[in-house]
């Protein structure tokens with residue numbers, strides 16, 4: 094064999110082995126690609142029910158660590174000394190925060206700016222030449238948001254407990270919260286394609302499953318009795334109508350996927366899979382979640398929807414509807430928003446309507462009339478009678 098023949102032989106061997114390895118390499122690549130969709134171990138399991146009932150919850154400590162960093166609460170702004178007269182008597186157009194002292198009012202504006210519009214500043218809501226003017230839609234929305242936040246903390250303790258929320262819970266430094274929704278018109282389909290019940294259109298709303306892509310319009314933005322009907326498990330032996338059909342069940346599952354994803358938990362955080370319907374077998378958070386569903390409906394119905402014409406068209410959805418909120422708006426992937434850290438102790442003005450002017454030690458009697466209490470009467474009452482008529486009915 095001469096030199097070039099040997100080289101030719103070697104080259105052929107190399108190519109041969111290469112082409113024989115090619116399928117192996119491809120298979121290896123495919124496996125790698127599939128595994129890259131998995132979470133890297135380790136994982137922790139926490140038991141949340143009696144042993145043997147499979148109510149365990151699987152966590153990845155690495156992911157929890159990242160979440161902890163993302164859910165730290167901002168450092169509270171220092172209280173301003175003194176305080177001064179009630180803001181309502183100093184400024185021209187204060188409708189919600191009027192009973193705060195001027196100092197606390199200013200601190201509130203600074204806090205709101207850092208939570209909602211840190212890059213844009215006061216001018217995001219104000220014409221800085223005339224602070225009293227309501228000409229910017231953002232200020233009108235922000236005033237309603239103030240009332241909404243107080244309403245959540247005062248009237249929905251059944252869900253938010255004493256932890257409560259502030260603007261930061263939803264906004265996290267952005268004027269538009271990361272998680273909002275609009276009615277989804279779905280992809281364009283030919284009319285002949287028929288009614289596919291919203292299926293086979295993987296959507297992030299339902300964790301890219303083949304479940305109906307818009308459970309929100311159905312379940313989270315209406316006060317009608319129909320929207321109330323999330324329950325699909327029949328308690329009669331024979332079929333008793335469309336509400337207990339497989340089609341309806343898929344809508345319920347779509348909502349449940351959203352709830353699980355929003356809280357970063359699986360179904361067994363709330364349910365015992367032996368019987369999804371049974372309240373006795375469920376974990377306590379399921380009752381909190383039940384109130385959460387009613388709260389979200391109330392907030393969309395009473396606060397966001399009426400602002401529809403206040404929001405400019407650029408903030409509207411593809412069908413012209415206003416932005417709305419769901420479980421993810423507050424929770425952002427965590428079982429309790431901000432891991433249950435409360436900001437209300439530093440900002441009691443958000444805990445509920447501010448009933449009386451706040452007296453400060455050096456406020457003159459003229460500016461703080463009467464014997465005003467030292468702290469605003471922020472909580473209305475702990476009784477749940479408002480919601481009592483709505484209590485979940487155990488099956």
Ligand code: HEC
Pocket residue numbers: 183184185186187188189190191202203205206209210214215216217218219224225226231232233235236
């Ligand atoms: C996210 C929107 C928003 C931002 C940002 C904001 N404000 Fe306000 N501001 C409001 C709202 C809403 C009111 C009315 C409150 C009420 O009705 O109780 C108001 C009222 C005021 C008033 C009273 C004006 C009057 O005469 O009626 C002053 C003063 C004020 N803000 C100062 C500031 C300053 C200073 C900043 C920046 C540090 C700021 N605001 C940032 C929403 C905002």
Ligand code: HEC
Pocket residue numbers: 205209218231232234235238239242258259260261262263264268269270273408416417418422423
């Ligand atoms: C429960 C969640 C939640 C809380 C709490 C909340 N917001 Fe909002 N906010 C929303 C949603 C949802 C929108 C609609 C998003 C949009 O404008 O597209 C919104 C919109 C706004 C906008 C309009 C932004 C824009 O550019 O369109 C302002 C301003 C605002 N909020 C201020 C506040 C202030 C100030 C607070 C606290 C007093 C607050 N929000 C508390 C959910 C919340």
Ligand code: HEC
Pocket residue numbers: 321323324325326327345346349350352353356358359360361362363364369370371378379380382383386
């Ligand atoms: C955060 C708590 C929570 C999680 C997580 C959760 N659910 Fe639910 N589920 C509820 C609540 C609350 C209801 C009752 C809703 C109502 O009556 O308005 C419910 C109702 C149901 C029902 C209807 C029961 C009946 O009476 O007909 C089914 C089925 C169901 N869930 C399945 C699931 C599945 C599957 C998952 C996981 C993908 C899941 N759930 C995750 C809280 C939860």
Ligand code: HEC
Pocket residue numbers: 245252253254255256257258262352356378379381382385386389418419420421422423424428429430433
């Ligand atoms: C306005 C903000 C907000 C919205 C919207 C919201 N939650 Fe919550 N949720 C909270 C707060 C705050 C807590 C913590 C209460 C506490 O400390 O006990 C909480 C707690 C919970 C818990 C109890 C967790 C536990 O382990 O005790 C569940 C379950 C829950 N939410 C489910 C939901 C579901 C489901 C939705 C949507 C239908 C929802 N939440 C929407 C603010 C919100």
